Amino acid sequence: MKNYKEEKARKIQETEEIIRKYLPKEGGYQSTVIEAMNYSVEAGGKRLRPMLMQEVFHLFGGKTKAVEPFMAAMEMIHTYSLVHDDLPAMDNDEYRRGRKTTHVVYGECMAILAGDGLLNYAFETACQAFDLEEENKKVARAMKVLAKKAGIFGMIGGQTADIEAETLNEDQVTKELLLFIHKNKTAALIEASMMIGAILAGATEEEISAIEKIGYNIGIAFQVQDDILDVTGSLEMLGKMTGSDEKNHKVTYVSLMGMEKAKEEVKRLSDEAVILLKSFEKENEFLNELIKELITREK
Amino acid sequence: MKNYKEEKARKIQETEEIIRKYLPKEGGYQSTVIEAMNYSVEAGGKRLRPMLMQEVFHLFGGKTKAVEPFMAAMEMIHTYSLVHDDLPAMDNDEYRRGRKTTHVVYGECMAILAGDGLLNYAFETACQAFDLEEENKKVARAMKVLAKKAGIFGMIGGQTADIEAETLNEDQVTKELLLFIHKNKTAALIEASMMIGAILAGATEEEISAIEKIGYNIGIAFQVQDDILDVTGSLEMLGKMTGSDEKNHKVTYVSLMGMEKAKEEVKRLSDEAVILLKSFEKENEFLNELIKELITREK
Numbered sequence: 026m027k028n029y030k031e032e033k034a035r036k037i038q039e040t041e042e043i044i045r046k047y048l049p050k051e052g053g054y055q056s057t058v059i060e061a062m063n064y065s066v067e068a069g070g071k072r073l074r075p076m077l078m079q080e081v082f083h084l085f086g087g088k089t090k091a092v093e094p095f096m097a098a099m100e101m102i103h104t105y106s107l108v109h110d111d112l113p114a115m116d117n118d119e120y121r122r123g124r125k126t127t128h129v130v131y132g133e134c135m136a137i138l139a140g141d142g143l144l145n146y147a148f149e150t151a152c153q154a155f156d157l158e159e160e161n162k163k164v165a166r167a168m169k170v171l172a173k174k175a176g177i178f179g180m181i182g183g184q185t186a187d188i189e190a191e192t193l194n195e196d197q198v199t200k201e202l203l204l205f206i207h208k209n210k211t212a213a214l215i216e217a218s219m220m221i222g223a224i225l226a227g228a229t230e231e232e233i234s235a236i237e238k239i240g241y242n243i244g245i246a247f248q249v250q251d252d253i254l255d256v257t258g259s260l261e262m263l264g265k266m267t268g269s270d271e272k273n274h275k276v277t278y279v280s281l282m283g284m285e286k287a288k289e290e291v292k293r294l295s296d297e298a299v300i301l302l303k304s305f306e307k308e309n310e311f312l313n314e315l316i317k318e319l320i321t322r323e324k
Numbered sequence: 325m326k327n328y329k330e331e332k333a334r335k336i337q338e339t340e341e342i343i344r345k346y347l348p349k350e351g352g353y354q355s356t357v358i359e360a361m362n363y364s365v366e367a368g369g370k371r372l373r374p375m376l377m378q379e380v381f382h383l384f385g386g387k388t389k390a391v392e393p394f395m396a397a398m399e400m401i402h403t404y405s406l407v408h409d410d411l412p413a414m415d416n417d418e419y420r421r422g423r424k425t426t427h428v429v430y431g432e433c434m435a436i437l438a439g440d441g442l443l444n445y446a447f448e449t450a451c452q453a454f455d456l457e458e459e460n461k462k463v464a465r466a467m468k469v470l471a472k473k474a475g476i477f478g479m480i481g482g483q484t485a486d487i488e489a490e491t492l493n494e495d496q497v498t499k500e501l502l503l504f505i506h507k508n509k510t511a512a513l514i515e516a517s518m519m520i521g522a523i524l525a526g527a528t529e530e531e532i533s534a535i536e537k538i539g540y541n542i543g544i545a546f547q548v549q550d551d552i553l554d555v556t557g558s559l560e561m562l563g564k565m566t567g568s569d570e571k572n573h574k575v576t577y578v579s580l581m582g583m584e585k586a587k588e589e590v591k592r593l594s595d596e597a598v599i600l601l602k603s604f605e606k607e608n609e610f611l612n613e614l615i616k617e618l619i620t621r622e623k
Contacts, residue, residue, distance in 0.1 A: 049476055049477075053481070054481070054484070054485035054488075054501060054504045054505075055476055055477075055480070055481035055482075055484040055485055055508075057484055057488060058476055058480060058481070058484040059476055062476070105440075109436055109437075109440060112413075112436065113413075114411075114412075114413075114432035114433050114436060115433055115436065133413035134413050134414055134487055135484070135487075137408055137411065137413060137414065137436065138408075138480055138483060138484055138487075140440070141404075141408060141439070141440075141443060141480055142475065142476045142480050144440060144443055144444060145443060145471060145474055145475040145476070145480060146471075146475055146476060148447045148467070148471045149468070149471035149472055149475050152464065152467055152468045152471055155461075155464040155468070161460035161461060161464055162454075162460060164464070165451065165454040165460055165463070165464070168447070168451055168467070169448070169451045169454070172444060172445075172447045172448035172451055173448055175444055176441065176444040176445055176448050177348055177354055177357055177358055177361070177441045177444070177445060178348075178354075181354070181357060181437055181440055181441050181444060182352070182353070182354035182357070183354075184437060185353070185354040185356055185357040185434070185437055186353035186354055188433055188434075188437075189353075189356060202353060205353045206353075209354075
């Protein structure tokens with residue numbers, strides 16, 4: 026694709042505008058929690074999940090505006106998980122994306138409420154799609170996927186297992202457990218984003234299943250690549266201290282399977298995703314490039 | 325009503341069974357968070373909100389099972405708000421309903437996740453109603469009400485204002501602010517419970533509006549009565565130290581308007597609720613009794 030970089034910049038901008046449109050208005054006696062929510066969402070990030078959602082929506086010829094509230098909802102859910110992750114009782118992080126974390130700026134109490142507020146507002150926002158799409162069944166299906174993949178049988182489940190894995194001995198962390206963690210903590214929201222795009226665009230059951238598999242492969246490959254970069258990356262390229270996993274004695278794909286096998290795994294997962302993506306009648310060149318970039322990124 | 329007490333005991337039992345039916349199964353790598361969620365829900369409580377929902381559903385002739393997942397969802401949302409409220413960064417409570425709070429038993433980290441899990445699972449559960457009620461529009465409307473009244477323009481909004489009010493001087497807490505807090509923190513979920521019952525049963529717009537007003541009156545009267553009992557109640561009757569509001573210098577209806585005016589307000593609100601309730605064609609004697617008991621309770 027010739028002008029992929031420009032196209033991506035334009036699409037990120039467009040995604041930002043859609044997200045901003047659905048953020049709650051500040052004001053009233055509850056203004057502080059809304060400010061904390063908006064501060065957290067506006068801290069930026071790659072906007073990867075809503076972008077994937079919209080691209081899959083376009084791939085299957087989606088036309089309505091119903092995808093927009095779901096794009097915003099997905100980013101709210103991703104953001105709330107970061108706000109709660111950063112809390113003193115969890116990872117106790119003071120900075121994220123170069124900005125002070127929500128609890129540092131607004132206090133712990135307000136950060137808990139802002140996370141709750143974002144999670145709840147995600148569903149409140151997604152509900153707006155019922156007014157934008159005549160076929161309520163499609164919106165209901167998308168809502169179910171959102172709830173499931175974000176919950177205890179999705180992201181929260183992965184988060185729970187991850188936290189408990191930290192208390193295990195290294196030899197207790199099996200490949201099965203590691204895969205469970207990443208399937209749920211990382212891949213679930215990527216699967217959901219892509220599935221919701223497909224569902225709202227009216228894709229068939231088979232297509233939705235294939236998209237879920239593609240989302241899974243992207244999510245896991247993304248995570249394995251992260252583990253690889255943690256070892257091989259340089260300080261300049263990653264913008265953070267590398268080798269942090271090793272320092273924290275964290276079990277990763279690389280420590281469990283070795284560097285070569287990890288690299289092979291990334292290749293296998295991404296090749297499979299590309300083949301599945303090519304099996305559809307229609308094509309979205311930008312989506313192909315985006316996925317390739319995600320998996321083979323070097324920072 | 326002759327056998328109100330037996331009837332109520334039976335209905336609480338029935339409500340408990342419905343809630344339990346929708347609780348997630350424990351097991352898997354994420355079992356701890358599910359155990360913490362179920363521990364929190366099973367800690368008991370009056371099950372007031374789901375009971376009100378079902379009684380209003382019956383009042384308007386509701387027949388399907390679609391109300392059941394919403395009953396469970398409502399109790400999950402109520403419960404998550406208590407779990408997060410009890411956290412060290414919030415009220416730092418070690419006991420609730422005579423049992424150790426969730427973070428005392430499972431740790432702070434797991435209590436945050438369990439609260440998130442319950443909030444998310446509430447929507448996941450409510451989504452099941454789409455399969456139980458042919459008319460998706462009704463379920464979508466009920467979902468909107470659930471999300472709104474639980475969120476920043478409902479319960480979370482009230483919670484935020486309440487927390488900030490604690491840092492204000494007593495003379496800065498106006499009647500308007502106090503009303504905002506209780507409308508949102510206490511009344512919003514009662515309004516939502518009753519409205520969802522009406523919506524799912526196919527009540528008219530006017531009926532839904534009247535029900536919302538009744539829910540509001542019940543919520544506020546319940547809260548004012550709570551403030552009154554905090555002053556007048558005895559240790560035996562309330563099961564907690566009374567006068568705690570005064571000790572905490574908390575501004576209440578009683579401190580703001582005086583005991584007499586507060587009692588008048590409870591009477592005015594409940595009389596109005598009863599008149600509205602009588603304006604419907606159909607009657608639910610048990611619901612009338614339940615509301616009367618709630619407002620005039622002496623413990």
